[in-house]
Amino acid sequence: MSKDIEKVLLTEEQIEQRCKELAAQIEHDYEQENTVPIIVGLLRGSVPFMAELIKRFTFPCEIDFMSVSSYDGTESIGDVRIEKDMDLSSKDRAILVVEDIVDTGRTLSEVRKMFLNKGATNVKIVSLLDKPERRVVDIEADYVGFTVPNEFVVGYGLDYNQKYRNLPFIGVLKPEIYE
Numbered sequence: 458m459s460k461d462i463e464k465v466l467l468t469e470e471q472i473e474q475r476c477k478e479l480a481a482q483i484e485h486d487y488e489q490e491n492t493v494p495i496i497v498g499l500l501r502g503s504v505p506f507m508a509e510l511i512k513r514f515t516f517p518c519e520i521d522f523m524s525v526s527s528y529d530g531t532e533s534i535g536d537v538r539i540e541k542d543m544d545l546s547s548k549d550r551a552i553l554v555v556e557d558i559v560d561t562g563r564t565l566s567e568v569r570k571m572f573l574n575k576g577a578t579n580v581k582i583v584s585l586l587d588k589p590e591r592r593v594v595d596i597e598a599d600y601v602g603f604t605v606p607n608e609f610v611v612g613y614g615l616d617y618n619q620k621y622r623n624l625p626f627i628g629v630l631k632p633e634i635y636e
């Protein structure tokens with residue numbers, strides 16, 4: 458696994474430190490709003506980030522997951538499909554979507570629209586990573602861990618063909634892995 462990595466962009470320590478800061482900021486904002494949000498992790502990439510965040514929340518919240526898919530290998534296929542919907546109802550609820558990366562922005566744009574169509578009162582997004590150079594849809598996360606350059610990254614939930622999600626850091630693969 459680690460032998461396939463060309464360079465590490467973000468270490469486990471950097472990610473944990475940033476998660477503490479994000480969790481404090483999110484907690485502060487929901488306390489001000491006095492709502493009980495549903496924290497919705499987008500499977501599968503958000504799992505490590507979601508775990509790192511929610512264990513630090515001390516405000517009342519519920520959690521759920523959904524799975525949407527728009528990637529084949531390193532290519533965004535444009536068409537966002539819901540593969541597994543969440544179990545809780547989002548009607549009249551505040552939603553915090555937890556995402557690993559905003560790349561083209563297609564996934565989050567569709568997911569946000571979907572929640573608003575289903576009657577959510579408020580939809581916010583927290584993403585561990587933001588890759589603004591790749592954006593084709595005008596959307597920004599409300600909370601971002603780190604901005605990354607225009608390179609395909611893996612680790613901490615992010616995959617290449619379903620591998621490398623379990624790496625505890627974020628890195629870039631050696632070019633020969635894609636060949």
Ligand SMILES: O=P(O)(O)OC[C@H]1O[C@H](OP(=O)(O)OP(=O)(O)O)[C@H](O)[C@@H]1O
Binds near residue numbers: 501527557560616
């Ligand atoms: O901004 P976009 O260009 O839409 O890309 C971001 C999305 O792409 C990846 O999902 P993927 O479909 O690979 O599912 P995964 O979470 O299971 O890896 C990633 O987890 C984001 O959900």
Ligand code: HPA
Binds near residue numbers: 558560610611615
């Ligand atoms: O850089 C990335 N890495 C892994 N999955 C992704 N999905 C969108 N961008 C990426």
